[in-house]
Amino acid sequence: MNTPSSSGTNNRSQTQATAVRHHILRGDFKDNEYPKTNYVTDEFSKCIICKKVGSNLLSCEGLQNGREGRLCNLLLCPLHCCHDCNKSGYKQSAYKGELLECHLCFRSFHEATCLPSGSKVYPVEWNDDQMEKTRMIKCPSHPTPKQWKHVEKQFPQAITVCHKCSESNKKYPLVDCKTCQRVFHSRCITIKTVDEQTIDKERCDFCLENGVIRVNSPVLVKYGHRFYFGLTRPSSLYPKKEETKLTKIGMSVVQWPLDKNTMSVVPIKNMVQLDNNYLKMARNLNERNEWKKQIDEFKKREEFPKLYKEVAKEIRRSVPYRIQSLPTFSMTIADSDCGCHGNADCSTDDCSYRNIVVECPPTCSSGKRCKNRFVTNGEMHRGIERRATDDRGYGVFATEDIKSETNLVEYVGEVIDEVEKNKRLEVINASGDLEASHYNMRMKKVHFYMDSTRAGNIARYLNHSCEPNAEVLEVGVYVPNQSKSKTKLKFEPRILVRTTRLIKKNEEITIDYDMDMVNHVCLCGSSKCSGRMKAGAVKDVEMKKGDDVFNILRKYADKSSPKKTEEKVIPKKRQRQQKLPWTPTKKARLE
Numbered sequence: 001m002n003t004p005s006s007s008g009t010n011n012r013s014q015t016q017a018t019a020v021r022h023h024i025l026r027g028d029f030k031d032n033e034y035p036k037t038n039y040v041t042d043e044f045s046k047c048i049i050c051k052k053v054g055s056n057l058l059s060c061e062g063l064q065n066g067r068e069g070r071l072c073n074l075l076l077c078p079l080h081c082c083h084d085c086n087k088s089g090y091k092q093s094a095y096k097g098e099l100l101e102c103h104l105c106f107r108s109f110h111e112a113t114c115l116p117s118g119s120k121v122y123p124v125e126w127n128d129d130q131m132e133k134t135r136m137i138k139c140p141s142h143p144t145p146k147q148w149k150h151v152e153k154q155f156p157q158a159i160t161v162c163h164k165c166s167e168s169n170k171k172y173p174l175v176d177c178k179t180c181q182r183v184f185h186s187r188c189i190t191i192k193t194v195d196e197q198t199i200d201k202e203r204c205d206f207c208l209e210n211g212v213i214r215v216n217s218p219v220l221v222k223y224g225h226r227f228y229f230g231l232t233r234p235s236s237l238y239p240k241k242e243e244t245k246l247t248k249i250g251m252s253v254v255q256w257p258l259d260k261n262t263m264s265v266v267p268i269k270n271m272v273q274l275d276n277n278y279l280k281m282a283r284n285l286n287e288r289n290e291w292k293k294q295i296d297e298f299k300k301r302e303e304f305p306k307l308y309k310e311v312a313k314e315i316r317r318s319v320p321y322r323i324q325s326l327p328t329f330s331m332t333i334a335d336s337d338c339g340c341h342g343n344a345d346c347s348t349d350d351c352s353y354r355n356i357v358v359e360c361p362p363t364c365s366s367g368k369r370c371k372n373r374f375v376t377n378g379e380m381h382r383g384i385e386r387r388a389t390d391d392r393g394y395g396v397f398a399t400e401d402i403k404s405e406t407n408l409v410e411y412v413g414e415v416i417d418e419v420e421k422n423k424r425l426e427v428i429n430a431s432g433d434l435e436a437s438h439y440n441m442r443m444k445k446v447h448f449y450m451d452s453t454r455a456g457n458i459a460r461y462l463n464h465s466c467e468p469n470a471e472v473l474e475v476g477v478y479v480p481n482q483s484k485s486k487t488k489l490k491f492e493p494r495i496l497v498r499t500t501r502l503i504k505k506n507e508e509i510t511i512d513y514d515m516d517m518v519n520h521v522c523l524c525g526s527s528k529c530s531g532r533m534k535a536g537a538v539k540d541v542e543m544k545k546g547d548d549v550f551n552i553l554r555k556y557a558d559k560s561s562p563k564k565t566e567e568k569v570i571p572k573k574r575q576r577q578q579k580l581p582w583t584p585t586k587k588a589r590l591e
Helices: 011-026 083-087 145-154 276-281 285-300 418-431 541-545 547-556 584-590
Strands: 099-102 108-110 120-128 130-138 218-223 226-233 251-256 262-267 271-273 329-332 384-388 394-398 407-411 414-416 440-443 448-451 470-479 488-499 508-511
Touching: 083 108, 218 262, 218 285, 226 285, 276 285, 414 418, 418 440, 418 448, 440 488, 470 508, 488 508
Parallel strands: 099 130
Antiparallel strands: 099 108, 120 130, 218 226, 218 271, 226 251, 251 262, 329 488, 384 394, 394 508, 407 488, 414 448, 440 448, 470 488
């Protein structure tokens, strides 16, 4: 079997690969530039896709079948990601796990979970520097024209809704796909050309893209002259192994849950993937509920490997990104002393700085006893650690009992402005990645954002909960300034994580995320869980303290500053419009 090898790692590009990784992690490339990969220098090399010889052939920097050790953050060809996961929006899980390649098309699939129904697995041997034994598949996107005609003639179309918009033909006529059971509106097909050739307008986008239905998927199967609900199963589960239909490409094993879980072998072209668009075709409410249940079970992806994301760069202090320095804010205080005397250690509300949610400066009267410089000293609670969870990636857990109102750790990352924040969110939204995470925290005092996507510490792994046991506070850290004024001090805004109640040993530490959008599914499992992550987690300290903070700020503020007076606005009297005389024209217009 002649097939190209997906092993494209080139030792000569190690130096360049390291430089590219470094640039990606730091973001040291301009908006209109992209990290460059290695080019093949051999002019006799052929493109693995079009088989043509030419210049500027890109070299794939991945190893075969998703093995560990491949270079990260470099150009990877589609052979290194699962086609089904990537197309479904799980663009990070797509690069994990063992993959099997189709030897006729440029696609790979997860062997354990995403093999296309109706595909066949073949043993393969090749000599690529050394003899290697592996396996490849032939997916059902490569049937013979005879198979298509057989399906088309024997079974007429019976789908009544468009598989893209789920609407019928009331407004726009439905077109029958000539190679599968789907129907569609011409306006719903976004594909215009394939390989610079005009598309066949009698084929749906699923067939134009050589779509596949993976095993263990809920499907609607045309069996006889009706559609029935079924589940695709691996051919190894079929009891009659010797049946000749199983040896043909495009023939899938289907299990009938409503008929004592019996199995049949049917053509893949006689079935459609069951999703919410086809719920209208259910014949009664019970059937609709059963279909909906199977769709929800399919979307859980519980059988897939868990995804654990690690930060690219560990840092202890926040760093500015494309800004000259960290933002600051000023505060005018009548007395720079914190007000603590005797054996006080600034751990109570008697400390004037703690009351206004800033840390004490070096002039604090408590000296070395001061306990209000947690972030300034770069401290972290010793009783926390990162662990893997069952369904939410990594999390932060307590290794000992932690009391209420205990400082845990500073949330650090890249400090970015709103323009950069919007740019990063646009990239995530444009990618269509359902597994993309948001690590932005708002700093309300200076209107900047803390982003720990690429650089951060253990606080980055804190998970969300609708009933959290910790909170996120925005505190100020004293910054020395050249001003000779002893009452006007500068502070840097920092984000501090603090407990809100007693946390037991081995209990997960959670916070309430500050989400600008509410379309993120919540998996916290608490009794107060609403199913969605809502906005408003990073507490606005002024709102939290209310009148108490306002009174303290007014007490320590410079009283010499003039007070602002509010002007009383008198609304203008609204003039009454004159009634128009009744006319036949007006009567006709009203009717």
